[in-house]
Amino acid sequence: MKQISAFVLLTLALLAAPYARAQLLSGPANQSGGSQRLDRIVAVVEDGIVLQSELDQAVAQVKQQYASDPQKLPPDNVLRRQVLERLVLMRLQVQRAEQNGVHVSDQEVSQAAQNVARQNHMSIDQLRQAIQSQGMSFGAFQRQLADQIMVQRLRQGVVHDQVQVTDAEINNLLNSPAFKAGEVHLAHIQISIPSGASAQQIQQAAAKAKQAEQAIHGGMDFNAAAIRYSDAQDALDGGDLGWRRLDALPPAFTDVVKKMHGGEVTPPMRGPNAFHILKLIARRQPERKMITEYHARQIMIQPSALLTDAQAKAKAEKIYHQIVDKHADFAKLAKKDSDDDTTANIGGDMGWFPVDAWGTAVAVKLKSLNDNQVSQPFHTQGGWHILQRLGTRKADRTDEVQRQQARAAITNRKAEQAYEDFLRNLRSTSYVHILVPSLREPSDSDKASS
Template identity: 40%
Template sequence: MKLATIRTIPLLAMGLALISVGHAEEREVDRIVAVVEEDVILKSELDDAITHLERQVQARGESLPPRSVVEEQMLERLIMNRLEVLRAESTGIRVSDSDVDQALNHVAQNNGMTIEQLRMALESDGIEFSEFREEIRQEMLSSRLRQRVAQSMDDITETEIDMLLASDRLGGREYLLSQIVINVPEAASPAEVSEAEGRAEEVLGQLRGGMDFAAAAITYSQGAEALEGGDLGWRNLNALPPMFADEIEGQEPGTIAGPIRTPAGFVILQVRDTRDHSQVIVREYRARHIMVEPTELVSPEQAEQRIRDLHERIADGEDFAELARSYSTDETSANLGGLLNWFPTGQYGSSIQQMLDRMEPGEVSEPFRSQSGWHIVKFEDVREADRTADAMRSQAREMLFEQRAEEEVERFLRQMRGESYVDVRL
């Protein structure tokens, strides 16, 4: 399943954004700012991460809160990243060298470079290529840990999908959201809950007074996306917990909702934009085909000769469907007279699709070859079909999974943080 809410690899998404960070600066003094289990985070690591964030924020034309606030937020992110890597490794999750190589190729391609050009660009900015590889490896470990947590959940049932579709809340408007999270500790006392709610109300008051939401998220939010200004991206109502959906449904861009009580604490939401869910219209084809597949007993040359003989028999007036039943080696369609009944573009591979694209309904193709064997295709009909219902059902399954996965991963991370030894020395 697609894990849209599970963190992917930020390094890959950002391309070469990290290249601008100068890791090679000489530092007269370095010190430990946090002990994480049996590992440590150094002041130099924290400084490098903040430098990278500053350049990102400046590129967006925004500004950061005071350095002390950013340090606290960034250190907590580094702590969580380190804990995720340690937990992944201790539970047997591995990232091979070939996995990292593939990710590096992706980074290079996204920036229009070869691997060697990527290496040179990194080294010219003072970054060791081996260090960049290790950063990508750690990001991949974290991502796979989160995916494992999500995949351990119970499957989404057809009944759940039916209930969601029956709610008439799927397929409507989508919302571009940001959030500010004020956490409440596990098993919090009423006083701790009241204190967190008071902090959330104070933040809301500053927002009502004109404070920029992204700046407020960087300053106050304890959510994983705080340093991105609380950006949640585009969400359909049903990709969100019900208490969020109830607050924002029908709201216009600029709306601020909350504080909303959640199992993790209090959340303030901002609606940045909205859009309509589009109708899904696809082109579908109806065709018949005969395939002769080379085997140990049938050489490629013999397969080609058989398909050409069959093509001549069709041209002489013999029934395509009957010949398909007798001679086609495609077991899934032979008993149906070679019928490929109403399929979307590309379903049966590029070779068949390219042939159909050159034909008109009623025509029979010349023999042609694909990776599977030799073919003849009879193009019967084409139509434009409204597949919005099918798409909505698929979207419903995906959204239910995403919503549940997001909650499960968040619960797992909170538990992991609470159970781990962390000594902050900033």
């Protein structure tokens, strides 16, 4: 049987199932007496709970992801605390999304499941079997998909309300040396400092960051150290940040990273809300963005209340034969007959454009034509088209692309910081009680005893 990707299962395993109830779940029968072991609540999260079975399932999925490299995982007690913290944070986000009126329809969940199946090269039935074969009901899987969609929308709402990018910011970034410095592939370890942290909590975070640094210098793989020590959302993926433009980094890190060599690791760096350790994996220089542009013209015949689709097709075929067989002037026929308001008055001229600018159907047809060749009528949502390819050229779109990249870099940087601040505040102001002592972080011990 096909296996669903471990990454997808890991992502889903870290989502909360708000409909779970302890009294409805039970463990497998024991071998001696056949009685069932009742599930237990391991954490109370506002008006919700996290069950032992949820935690066990999420931990199992993390272990599955690292089955071929288990030495990267921390000791089991540390891993369970880390996974529980992520389950708690996910539960809080789902609750906040619900409070904000975020809803997800059954159709949206069904589409999301189809997307997961397609990404894993499965049919929906194969996905269902794969999920069930790994101990999860398909209904639970769908609820977790719904939670994921809700959290994505919560993030979009937070970011939309707080992140604005001005032309002045884009211009400043384009003119900065950092923008021209290319891209870097980074991994990181983040040791967060709670909102309103006491001196003791700051010292604990600093000590944990120092432990991570010492472990790395002692030979621990950086990804393994990230899994063990980091509390960032990407910790269980080894802290990999992927490729990022240098200018997309927080300004405090830019000067440090610019001076780093491949494989180098920074000492812990104190930020406003966390200690950070960075590793530079690689860097690459920016390239010119050259694309192929097409020059074409078209005639479009659009069905209407007075012209059926069949009649529109027949009219387009008649025009096509006038052009090809009788050598009628394309531009004159476009002015006379085309229903495309944007091109008809200029003889159907579409100008120079990237191949996909006019949609997939036009792009496919353009690629099949030679210069000056006229296509037979073909159908799109707009109507029936006759297309003539006039030429191609290579165009340098570097400036345009760089401006888009600059806007995206500023947006992403602001969005990450805004949502990180939101999550930190959400966690610190919410009621969370860990019921199992071994699952509490050291900083939680005072809270638990109070």
